[in-house]
Amino acid sequence: MSDNKDLATLAIHAGDHADAFGAAVAPLYDTTTFSFANTEDLLDVVEGRHHGPLYTRYGMNPSITSLEKRLAELDAAEAALAYASGMAAISSLCLAYGRGGIICVGHIYGGTNTFLQDLAPTLGIKTQFVDANDHNQLEKALKKGASLVFLETPSNPTLQVIDIARVASITHYYQAKLAVDNTFATPVNQQPLALGADFSIQSATKYLGGHSDLTAGVVSGKAKALSMLNAWRKSLGQTIAAETAHKLKRSLVTLPLRVGKHNQNALTIAEFLQQHPKVEKVYYPGLKTSPDHPLASQQMQGFGGMLSFDVKGGDAAARQVIDNFKLIKLAPSLGGAETLATQPITTSHYGLPEALLNSAGISGAMIRLSVGLESETDITEDLDQALLSKI
Ligand SMILES: *Cc1c(COP(=O)(O)O)cnc(C)c1O
Numbered sequence: 174m175s176d177n178k179d180l181a182t183l184a185i186h187a188g189d190h191a192d193a194f195g196a197a198v199a200p201l202y203d204t205t206t207f208s209f210a211n212t213e214d215l216l217d218v219v220e221g222r223h224h225g226p227l228y229t230r231y232g233m234n235p236s237i238t239s240l241e242k243r244l245a246e247l248d249a250a251e252a253a254l255a256y257a258s259g260m261a262a263i264s265s266l267c268l269a270y271g272r273g274g275i276i277c278v279g280h281i282y283g284g285t286n287t288f289l290q291d292l293a294p295t296l297g298i299k300t301q302f303v304d305a306n307d308h309n310q311l312e313k314a315l316k317k318g319a320s321l322v323f324l325e326t327p328s329n330p331t332l333q334v335i336d337i338a339r340v341a342s343i344t345h346y347y348q349a350k351l352a353v354d355n356t357f358a359t360p361v362n363q364q365p366l367a368l369g370a371d372f373s374i375q376s377a378t379k380y381l382g383g384h385s386d387l388t389a390g391v392v393s394g395k396a397k398a399l400s401m402l403n404a405w406r407k408s409l410g411q412t413i414a415a416e417t418a419h420k421l422k423r424s425l426v427t428l429p430l431r432v433g434k435h436n437q438n439a440l441t442i443a444e445f446l447q448q449h450p451k452v453e454k455v456y457y458p459g460l461k462t463s464p465d466h467p468l469a470s471q472q473m474q475g476f477g478g479m480l481s482f483d484v485k486g487g488d489a490a491a492r493q494v495i496d497n498f499k500l501i502k503l504a505p506s507l508g509g510a511e512t513l514a515t516q517p518i519t520t521s522h523y524g525l526p527e528a529l530l531n532s533a534g535i536s537g538a539m540i541r542l543s544v545g546l547e548s549e550t551d552i553t554e555d556l557d558q559a560l561l562s563k564i
Pocket of ligand 1: 258260261282284285325329354375376377378379388389390
């Protein structure tokens with residue numbers, strides 16, 4: 174596939190490979206190993222002269238390699254590696270590239286935070302945390318020493334947008350590498366590598382999978398950088414299962430279609446909530462009134478399906494609204510076809526100190542929505558009745 178193809182086409186055709194029967198869609202290679210006619214053929218694969226299948230944990234299984242080709246093309250990357258989960262991808266990358274120190278810019282996913290705050294330091298990996306758009310803080314941290322800078326944009330749950338190109342140029346000046354968690358945006362809405370990042374990471378459990386029925390992760394970037402990462406994946410045994418790879422490749426077919434509709438629904442819902450008398454504030458970079466809108470318009474092709482809002486009446490009111498939902502489900506996770514709601518203080522940010530929540534701009538009044546693919550009218554009606562029937 175050439176790189177001037179549209180994402181809609183790449184999502185369907187990239188990574189296609191013919192089989193002996195001319196199957197229109199490659200079958201699942203539900204096998205742990207592959208056999209060879211003779212030792213010479215086996216050594217050709219083992220010694221890298223021929224990129225054939227070999228052993229599934231190595232990722233050398235056509236169901237995995239064809240998925241990775243598709244994922245790489247969607248990110249306009251040289252290569253991609255598929256993992257058993259988003260956290261497998263993130264932890265592997267941190268171990269492979271973060272041993273010189275990791276700087277985290279802005280708010281990050283709870284699991285990544287736990288890994289960087291509590292676990293990585295026990296291995297002697299120094300981690301630093303700096304504010305999202307304070308470049309002086311970032312430079313100071315880089316001067317102290319780091320080999321990897323990690324950020325997430327838009328962030329969870331306040332949908333804060335970080336300038337990827339700017340952070341990339343500062344990071345590279347200090348000879349570190351930049352990894353961007355692109356889970357919320359997906360390659361349809363944002364291309365971190367084109368903006369200067371070295372690695373684009375996603376929890377494929379979310380929009381890439383898109384149906385809340387698989388757990389997987391992906392890292393894309395330069396082929397050479399990924400071959401070192403692959404050694405870690407192989408040794409830690411974090412490779413995606415062949416069955417999951419096959420399912421994920423199928424999900425990618427509709428990724429551009431789905432994300433387009435998520436974008437459209439979320440904007441409609443954000444506009445609806447913004448004028449609602451029971452709503453205090455809406456966080457969505459697609460709103461023209463959002464302070465993040467100018468930067469988001471510059472680096473994103475769409476604004477995504479995630480939004481948050483504060484209801485009037487605080488914590489108790491937010492809980493009541495959530496408990497009043499009829500269509501919208503109360504569940505963590507995101508990126509599926511169904512609209513999901515959470516109150517961050519009871520899920521992703523549960524038990525965090527008050528001061529930390531305040532500085533992150535998260536209160537009990539906040540509800541996060543993963544806007545699904547249902548009809549916009551049905552989602553708005555459910556929000557409206559839940560907001561109005563409180564108290
Ligand atoms: C869910 C999520 C992860 C972790 O992904 P898993 O597949 O659950 O391991 C990482 N980053 C972000 C932004 C996420 O939403």
